[in-house]
Amino acid sequence: MDGPMLAIDRSSGRPLGVQLVEGVRRGILDGALRPGDPVPSTRALASELGVSRSAIVAAYEQLAGEGYLDMRQGAATRVAELPTTFSGGMPATGAAGPGTSRIVAALTSSAPTGAPDAEPGRTEPRISLLPGYPSTARIDARAWRAAWRHAAAREIPSVSPPPFGVDSLRAEIADHLRHARGVTCSPDEVVITAGTNEAVGLIAGALRVLRGAQPIVAVEHPGYPSARRALERRGMLTMPVAVDADGLDLEALRRAPHRPDAVMVTPSHQYPLGGRLPVATRLELLAWAGSTGTLVIEDDYDSEFRHTGPPFPALASLDEAGLTVLVGSFSKVLTPWLRLGYLVLPPAETNPTLRAAVAEVRADEACPVPGVAQEAMAALLAGGTVRRHIAVTRREYAHRRRLVLAALGDLPGAPLSALDGGLHAVIELPDAATSAAVVARLAAEGVAVAPLADYSAVAGDEQPGIVFGYAATTDTQLAEGLERIRAAIIDGGIARPVERTSRPIG
Amino acid sequence: MDGPMLAIDRSSGRPLGVQLVEGVRRGILDGALRPGDPVPSTRALASELGVSRSAIVAAYEQLAGEGYLDMRQGAATRVAELPTTFSGGMPATGAAGPGTSRIVAALTSSAPTGAPDAEPGRTEPRISLLPGYPSTARIDARAWRAAWRHAAAREIPSVSPPPFGVDSLRAEIADHLRHARGVTCSPDEVVITAGTNEAVGLIAGALRVLRGAQPIVAVEHPGYPSARRALERRGMLTMPVAVDADGLDLEALRRAPHRPDAVMVTPSHQYPLGGRLPVATRLELLAWAGSTGTLVIEDDYDSEFRHTGPPFPALASLDEAGLTVLVGSFSKVLTPWLRLGYLVLPPAETNPTLRAAVAEVRADEACPVPGVAQEAMAALLAGGTVRRHIAVTRREYAHRRRLVLAALGDLPGAPLSALDGGLHAVIELPDAATSAAVVARLAAEGVAVAPLADYSAVAGDEQPGIVFGYAATTDTQLAEGLERIRAAIIDGGIARPVERTSRPIG
Numbered sequence A, B: 001m002d003g004p005m006l007a008i009d010r011s012s013g014r015p016l017g018v019q020l021v022e023g024v025r026r027g028i029l030d031g032a033l034r035p036g037d038p039v040p041s042t043r044a045l046a047s048e049l050g051v052s053r054s055a056i057v058a059a060y061e062q063l064a065g066e067g068y069l070d071m072r073q074g075a076a077t078r079v080a081e082l083p084t085t086f087s088g089g090m091p092a093t094g095a096a097g098p099g100t101s102r103i104v105a106a107l108t109s110s111a112p113t114g115a116p117d118a119e120p121g122r123t124e125p126r127i128s129l130l131p132g133y134p135s136t137a138r139i140d141a142r143a144w145r146a147a148w149r150h151a152a153a154r155e156i157p158s159v160s161p162p163p164f165g166v167d168s169l170r171a172e173i174a175d176h177l178r179h180a181r182g183v184t185c186s187p188d189e190v191v192i193t194a195g196t197n198e199a200v201g202l203i204a205g206a207l208r209v210l211r212g213a214q215p216i217v218a219v220e221h222p223g224y225p226s227a228r229r230a231l232e233r234r235g236m237l238t239m240p241v242a243v244d245a246d247g248l249d250l251e252a253l254r255r256a257p258h259r260p261d262a263v264m265v266t267p268s269h270q271y272p273l274g275g276r277l278p279v280a281t282r283l284e285l286l287a288w289a290g291s292t293g294t295l296v297i298e299d300d301y302d303s304e305f306r307h308t309g310p311p312f313p314a315l316a317s318l319d320e321a322g323l324t325v326l327v328g329s330f331s332k333v334l335t336p337w338l339r340l341g342y343l344v345l346p347p348a349e350t351n352p353t354l355r356a357a358v359a360e361v362r363a364d365e366a367c368p369v370p371g372v373a374q375e376a377m378a379a380l381l382a383g384g385t386v387r388r389h390i391a392v393t394r395r396e397y398a399h400r401r402r403l404v405l406a407a408l409g410d411l412p413g414a415p416l417s418a419l420d421g422g423l424h425a426v427i428e429l430p431d432a433a434t435s436a437a438v439v440a441r442l443a444a445e446g447v448a449v450a451p452l453a454d455y456s457a458v459a460g461d462e463q464p465g466i467v468f469g470y471a472a473t474t475d476t477q478l479a480e481g482l483e484r485i486r487a488a489i490i491d492g493g494i495a496r497p498v499e500r501t502s503r504p505i506g
Helices: A016-029 A042-049 A053-066 A099-109 A141-152 A167-181 A196-211 A225-233 A250-254 A279-292 A352-365 A371-382 A385-408 A432-444 A475-491 B016-029 B042-049 B053-066 B099-109 B141-152 B167-181 B196-211 B225-233 B250-254 B279-292 B352-365 B371-382 B385-408 B432-444 B475-491
Strands: A190-193 A216-221 A237-244 A262-265 A295-299 A324-329 A341-344 A424-428 A465-469 B190-193 B216-221 B237-244 B262-265 B295-299 B324-329 B341-344 B424-428 B465-469
Touching (some): A016 A053, A042 A053, A141 A371, A141 B141, A167 A190, A167 A324, A167 A341, A167 A371, A167 A385, A190 A196, A196 A225, A196 A324, A196 A341, A196 A352, A196 B352, A225 B352, A237 A250, A250 A279, A262 A279, A279 A295, A352 B196, A371 A385, A385 A424, A432 A465, A432 A475, A465 A475, B016 B053, B167 B385, B196 B262, B225 B237, B279 B295, B371 B385, B465 B475
Parallel strands (some): A216 A262, A262 A295, A295 A324, B216 B237, B262 B295
Antiparallel strands (some): B190 B341, B324 B341, B424 B465
16 A cells, blocks of 8 residues: 555545545555555554544544455454455546546446346336435345244244234334434334334324324425325325424424324434424424324434434423324335334323224234234344444445535535435535436436425425435445536536635535 | 944934044044054945045045144055144043034043133134134245245345335236136236235225225125225225125115225125125126226135135136236235235236326335245245145135034024135124124133124124134134034024924024
8 A cells, every 4th residue: 555545635625534545445446455455554554644543543444344444353454355346457547537526437437337236126227326225235144034034933823913013023122212212112102014104104094093084294395205195195184384404394383274183204304304303393392282282203214323413302202292103114224125114102191092093003904014024123123233233334324424525515506415314415406407407417327316306295396406315325336426416516507616715606 | 443433423414524534533632542553444444334435535634634644655544643732631521422512522621722822912812713814834834934034045125125016926926826816917917915905005095096085995795894994094985885695796886876986896705704706797797897997806815715616717817808906915825924915907008097006106105015025925936835835725624614514504593604715604693682692602701703793884784693714723722612602502592403304493
């Protein structure tokens, strides 16, 4: 590992750690560093490059997490054996321009994305940056197989799973929520679902029992369109309520023309814009819900991944009136391939009628999640696989998030947001036309992103911009995707990179 | 195996084969026959008892199917090793009265039902004869485990399963339907569901897309209450239509006050009354649907099990107008623990709008069945496990059905029906009061059956009677349950057994 490859450009404005990681990665990808090669000790390299040792340690840990380096206790850190999709030298011609662009261009040319894609689905884009999909590459495959084996070895009952789900899984989820989310609940309050939409449908069914034919549910605008339509499909009237930088606009909710029977919110990480409801607003929302008898549906879809600052307490943990239903799933934490989620009802003593209504629906429709899947999930939770995987992916997403910031953080005409948590980002664009042009150009290049307009809950009030996920692709695919997004924005005349010496344009 | 134990009572009116089977079973259970004991050859026993050899062969095969005898090609037939729940001698005092009652009383005293029940669920009755549950004891456990192992060994995708389900499973189901049901369809027409209620909900969602806010769905009265309520929960108006001995009353449908957008029928085995729609009526129904543009939802919930005569062709296979959706599941064929079913859309070219509407719903809500469960089910189908299990359970249910007929077939004041197929039976009772009394007495004795009144789709028009399943219990539990039903009916003064020499009372 010689000097030139790891040259640090202090004038580039890019964090030194990022440059270091990129340099090592590039060296590995273009064959200058080969599997088994030792890398310099952190102490030596820190001294050589004149950076702090902790920056080197962090960079090496990141590279180890990405699979580039092999770090073992008591042994020299070496370049790891790479999976075959990474192999093959990278043409030096790819490494042309400076800074991020250069790295991205270089990685692009070695991306395995031209080959048939292993991802299932119908008409798959070459690089899917559609939001909502996690990284599954590092799920502990052995523990996964063991969990299913364990679940399949049990006696095969001749009945449906219990209406609220298998007890062992309900207990494990209560435990998981205590650790991962700081939510204290009893297993008895946990209801297993086939994911968020099914949970929302179940709550809608309960609302019909409690409130009659056509309950009104306030939904965020913009917000999660599938859940909104799942509500409408079950006969709910949805009432859009604006969101601001903090998430749901409580004043707008208070001033709304109708008093809703329920309000569905994403307080931890507003979907898609990313706002986080301050604790004071959370308490106000709960007070308002208590005084109006409104059910609060807390969609806690990705709060396990918080990149800046500690998570705020869940509404469900602040609620004393028994009016909050927490909705979560393992779609982001593990994979949506599982179709497995949960909701947490208020304690039975605070809201027995809601519980009875949910039980009535489930008595009819049965728990839709296969018993074997429930028992496998319980085993994955009990064995610590989920906890460990969250720890691994937290680091992975934090790293990916840095790639996003590095690639797109310097375009003030197209501001990046929603990056405080989760696994997606938003780029606001000036208007519908440029927004459509960016999406179309990316689609033509085989890169799928979601138009921000798709999240509108009010026809005619679509926000221009794009939403994209940064978790499910490989680093190389992400790098190409980001570079293509960047190029689409710059070539479209929407924004130019900020020069270090100039002020932001936007 | 000596004479007295196998005494055949020709005056009892009970089939000789049944008496033979019961005699051998009793001999094994009370320890007179021990594991490893050879039984007489079929030829010798036929000659000794003066019955046809084929009757003996059938009886032995049944006993082998039940696990009492060990029949191997080229070896003498012997008494099998019994599972521990069967072990322990049976007090001779139990064998008191004549005929069925004696057998049933005898088996009762050895029933393992007093012990903690292995079945999951909340407040489990001692003996659940609730309808709708299959026998799972003889699912090939090795193949089951192998299928899940296979499915869990695949790469873990980071996306939801494809909207219509995993391709391999769709192909296997198309194949299964061709063999098990004589329905020819393309894998492309198969949509994987989380069971019948989810399928019905999906169709309801599609109807909303096609027909607006509140479509009308005609439902059978009496009929399957969960599916009816699943429709209502999704904003459908349901319109009850009477059934007669053949199933749906087509005239009543024609004369109905509203023209429905869809009609949901159980043509193979009307649920719960058991009628089978004649082929001519099927064709008339389809002609009417074609002329009115009505969607036909064919709930084919248990047609794999046909006990008398060949199955009639499915509506879906007679339909040329592209208006029939076949709904099926593996809940009866394997177990509802799987929560796995399917629907079959009409060919895309005959009804593209329906297909598009279903796709629209699924694009939003995703396929709710875990990918691993789909791939495990595909493996179970591909490996022939399902086909073989259907063959095994067909024999098992046919045998159980004979137990039901033997125990309850001679009570004309309480006629038995719905026994031509499937795994449940109906007993009509004179009025609501006797009906409620029978259900209550059985419940007090720990035997759960369903009131026929629960299936009513018209408040105030409840039919008196009970519905019970005969598939999911052990033979001994079933025998006790049947005996208690019989006693409740006789002690309640509802019916007395027919004397061989007298005419039916009813």
